[in-house]
Amino acid sequence: MSSYIDYDLPVTTVFTAFSKAIINCTEDLDVVFAKSFGQTMMPSWATDWSLTIDRATFPHDWELYLYDQFDGAYDDLRKVIESSSFYRADGGRKPRVSFIPNDNAGTLLLKCSGICIGAVDGLGFPLQADPRLSTRTGLVQPISTRNPYGDDQAVARALIHTLVGNPTWGDTVGAALFRIPWAAHQEDPAAYFTSDGQLDFAKDDIERIAQLRARGWDTALGNNFLIFEWWRRSLSQFRIAGKRFQDYFDRDIVDCTYPSARVKLDMATVLGAYTSRCLTTLDTGHFGLAPYTAERGDRVFVLQGCSLPVVLRPVGDSGQFKVVGECFVDGYWNGEAFDGVERGDFAFEDVVLC
Numbered sequence: 063m064s065s066y067i068d069y070d071l072p073v074t075t076v077f078t079a080f081s082k083a084i085i086n087c088t089e090d091l092d093v094v095f096a097k098s099f100g101q102t103m104m105p106s107w108a109t110d111w112s113l114t115i116d117r118a119t120f121p122h123d124w125e126l127y128l129y130d131q132f133d134g135a136y137d138d139l140r141k142v143i144e145s146s147s148f149y150r151a152d153g154g155r156k157p158r159v160s161f162i163p164n165d166n167a168g169t170l171l172l173k174c175s176g177i178c179i180g181a182v183d184g185l186g187f188p189l190q191a192d193p194r195l196s197t198r199t200g201l202v203q204p205i206s207t208r209n210p211y212g213d214d215q216a217v218a219r220a221l222i223h224t225l226v227g228n229p230t231w232g233d234t235v236g237a238a239l240f241r242i243p244w245a246a247h248q249e250d251p252a253a254y255f256t257s258d259g260q261l262d263f264a265k266d267d268i269e270r271i272a273q274l275r276a277r278g279w280d281t282a283l284g285n286n287f288l289i290f291e292w293w294r295r296s297l298s299q300f301r302i303a304g305k306r307f308q309d310y311f312d313r314d315i316v317d318c319t320y321p322s323a324r325v326k327l328d329m330a331t332v333l334g335a336y337t338s339r340c341l342t343t344l345d346t347g348h349f350g351l352a353p354y355t356a357e358r359g360d361r362v363f364v365l366q367g368c369s370l371p372v373v374l375r376p377v378g379d380s381g382q383f384k385v386v387g388e389c390f391v392d393g394y395w396n397g398e399a400f401d402g403v404e405r406g407d408f409a410f411e412d413v414v415l416c
Contacts (some may be wrong), residue, residue, distance in 0.1 A: 081109050122143045155397075157175075160172075169416070182359060196355050221392075225335065364400075372387070
């Protein structure tokens with residue numbers, strides 16, 4: 063039996079057919095967020111493979127990211143690193159999909175089933191962003207004051223999970239991230255940066271950094287310090303469960319009691335997870351790590367067949383959605399949304415991706 067190969071097919075048709083084949087063969091929808099944030103090709107659920115994919119994987123890969131160099135950072139480090147690969151937001155459920163010709167646009171719609179767990183509310187400032195794709199120049203402070211996590215300790219725990227994209231990080235052995243003392247002497251955010259957006263270190267800041275070094279925080283002041291400091295200063299005023307982001311970091315300078323490998327690993331992991339993403343809050347109060355191209359009002363779904371929640375953007379009044387990208391949401395990484403359906407908290411929806 064011979065098959066006909068048409069080399070004149072538009073590349074969009076080929077890419078769409080390939081994504082469709084992946085979904086059908088793997089019975090998995092994760093390919094919908096394997097894309098470049100700059101993709102203009104439609105449909106948005108298909109991947110334009112001519113572009114570089116803006117995705118550093120959330121399920122941390124021991125070999126790919128050379129985590130063995132941090133041996134001793136945490137007890138049973140490999141188990142901590144790979145724990146996220148054992149969980150799926152859909153609880154391991156297979157997708158229910160159909161493909162529908164979109165005659166108006168000449169593309170293919172993907173109809174699937176999902177649960178809306180909230181809408182994007184607050185957005186932190188991204189570490190790296192293409193100004194052609196996002197014109198946001200500052201924080202989008204959350205409107206919602208809801209807190210689904212509990213007391214300050216539970217909030218900090220959920221925030222650690224979110225920032226590293228790992229649902230168990232620091233649970234059994236305390237993470238070092240928020241114990242790295244705030245390095246800026248002043249608490250005035252206007253003094254954190256120069257007029258051109260560079261880090262501003264006043265004399266008092268230099269003295270405070272010297273105190274950090276004297277108290278054993280040399281590792282935190284290593285190669286990643288400047289980018290780490292820029293990152294946390296840029297988020298300093300972002301409101302998280304009623305507190306400023308900087309208030310989650312220790313202010314007092316005390317002796318470092320953490321293994322240097324743990325300090326180094328926490329800093330490297332949070333910066334790696336934040337690449338092409340930004341800290342996000344939902345109108346439910348949940349924390350997320352979403353594509354920096356996300357906007358307030360985007361909806362976050364757990365799709366049946368997707369390992370992670372997905373940020374979707376409504377397209378007018380069409381009832382259809384464009385795919386923005388994956389989103390780690392603490393509290394929705396192991397089938398919790400489907401448990402919510404059984405309790406009556408959520409309902410399944412037909413979701414049409416265009």
